[in-house]
Amino acid sequence: MTGIEIDLDIYPDEAALLKGLKRGDPEACACMIKQYAPRVYAIAIRMVNDPDEAEEVLQETFISACKNIHKFEGRSALGTWLHRIATNAALMHLRKRKNREVSLDAPVEMHGGEDVYREVQDWAFAPDDHAMNSETRDVLEKAISELPETLRTVFILREIEGYSTEETANILGISVSAAKVRLHRARLRLRESLAPYFTQPA
Amino acid sequence: MSASPVRPHQHDENECGRVLTHLSDYIDHKLSPELCEELEAHLAECENCRVVFDTLNKTLYLVHQLRETPPKLPEAVEYRLFAVMKLEQFIPKKQK
Numbered sequence: 001m002t003g004i005e006i007d008l009d010i011y012p013d014e015a016a017l018l019k020g021l022k023r024g025d026p027e028a029c030a031c032m033i034k035q036y037a038p039r040v041y042a043i044a045i046r047m048v049n050d051p052d053e054a055e056e057v058l059q060e061t062f063i064s065a066c067k068n069i070h071k072f073e074g075r076s077a078l079g080t081w082l083h084r085i086a087t088n089a090a091l092m093h094l095r096k097r098k099n100r101e102v103s104l105d106a107p108v109e110m111h112g113g114e115d116v117y118r119e120v121q122d123w124a125f126a127p128d129d130h131a132m133n134s135e136t137r138d139v140l141e142k143a144i145s146e147l148p149e150t151l152r153t154v155f156i157l158r159e160i161e162g163y164s165t166e167e168t169a170n171i172l173g174i175s176v177s178a179a180k181v182r183l184h185r186a187r188l189r190l191r192e193s194l195a196p197y198f199t200q201p202a
Numbered sequence: 203m204s205a206s207p208v209r210p211h212q213h214d215e216n217e218c219g220r221v222l223t224h225l226s227d228y229i230d231h232k233l234s235p236e237l238c239e240e241l242e243a244h245l246a247e248c249e250n251c252r253v254v255f256d257t258l259n260k261t262l263y264l265v266h267q268l269r270e271t272p273p274k275l276p277e278a279v280e281y282r283l284f285a286v287m288k289l290e291q292f293i294p295k296k297q298k
Contacts (some may be wrong), residue, residue, distance in 0.1 A: 003277045004284060006290050028290045030284070035285060042272035055279050059286045066287070120250045123257050132267045140264055142274070159265050165230075185224035191254070191261045198260070 006034040014078055021069045040086045046156050049145050057093060060088035061086040071142055083161060087171060094149065117139055123198035145195040147186055154179055155186035215245065221251050225258060 010027055011017035022029025035060065065072075072081055073140050148153060157168040158179070169179035192200035221244045227233045228241050245252045284293050 003280045004294070005276070005292060026289055026291070029287060030289050033280075033287065037280065038275040039272045041275050045273070055282065058279065059283055062283065062287055108273050120298050122253050123260055132264070132271060136264065137268070137271075137273075140268065144265075150238060158254065159262065160268055162269065179295070180226070184223075187226055187261065188222075189257060190265070194261055194264075195257065198257075 004030075006030050008035060010190050015074075018069075018072070018074065018078065021066070029062075029066055029182070030080075032078070036082050036148060038156070039079065041083055041163060042125035043083060043156065045088050046141075046160065047087070047153060048093050049149075049152070053093050055089075057086060057089045059088045075188070084171075085114065087161070091153070091172070094153070109159065121195065121199045123195070139194065139197050143190050146193065147189060151182050151189065154182040157192070158183050159187075218248060218251050221248075222246070222254065225255060228255075229259065229262070 006027075011020055013029055017031055019026055037089065037128070040061050041054060041058050043052035044061070045051060046112065048054050048057060061082060065082055072089055076084075131157060144152065144155065153172060154168055157163045157171060160163060165179050165183065166176055167174045168183075174182075221241055223238055224233055224241055231291065232270065233241065243256055281293050
């Protein structure tokens with residue numbers, strides 16, 4: 001194991017960890033970070049698409065979590081709460097960015113020629129026998145990172161973070177119909193991007 | 203990897219385009235029974251659209267696997283996070 005080693009068994013369950021966090025135990029904070037930082041960093045880097053900014057989002061998330069832990073009532077899991085803080089922090093970064101071509105809140109064309117597909121070869125790929133190897137992961141992460149921001153944010157929240165379309169729309173401050181259109185476009189674009197990788201001859 | 207051949211397109215593009223518009227709702231089980239029936243009838247006839255549907259499902263299958271395995275947190279990022287959180291005592295001495 002690399003990196004910082006923390007004994008996660010100090011707190012046997014989330015309730016005990018929360019008590020420790022609310023008491024301000026450094027061990028509790030260290031445990032929370034060790035347990036959740038990888039997933040928080042994952043959402044940050046996928047959303048903002050920049051390692052330096054992702055690190056800022058990561059740090060802001062845990063600073064905010066420790067500062068506001070007394071407000072956390074435990075209605076959701078701690079991880080869910082942290083993800084929501086990270087999502088909001090990432091969106092703040094995206095909104096602050098200057099010289100962006102398209103606003104996060106920009107209207108999306110509801111119908112048009114964008115939904116045309118070009119790649120219609122079947123993939124030599126069977127889910128049952130396809131483990132997620134590092135090459136596939138890299139291809140997938142790259143394809144997601146290359147989606148336009150308006151599509152990428154919807155796609156990540158809906159497909160990776162597991163929010164419903166309604167929740168995704170609410171988080172982004174867009175209509176449900178806009179979220180649906182963006183999700184559909186993102187899915188199709190990603191399929192197109194992955195096609196050359198999965199249809200290439202051996 | 204080899205790709206299986208696809209026979210030439212049998213439908214006009216407008217019909218396929220319309221079907222494609224509803225594909226996400228179909229995958230999410232949000233399509234009305236009437237449109238569902240119409241779409242399934244089209245997929246049974248049109249191999250191109252069927253390939254798009256199948257490969258779209260495969261795309262989502264792969265993406266959902268990312269949920270289970272987050273990318274590794276770089277060691278240096280972790281050290282800096284612990285330092286920012288004033289938890290230096292947990293950082294191995296040689297890294298401080």
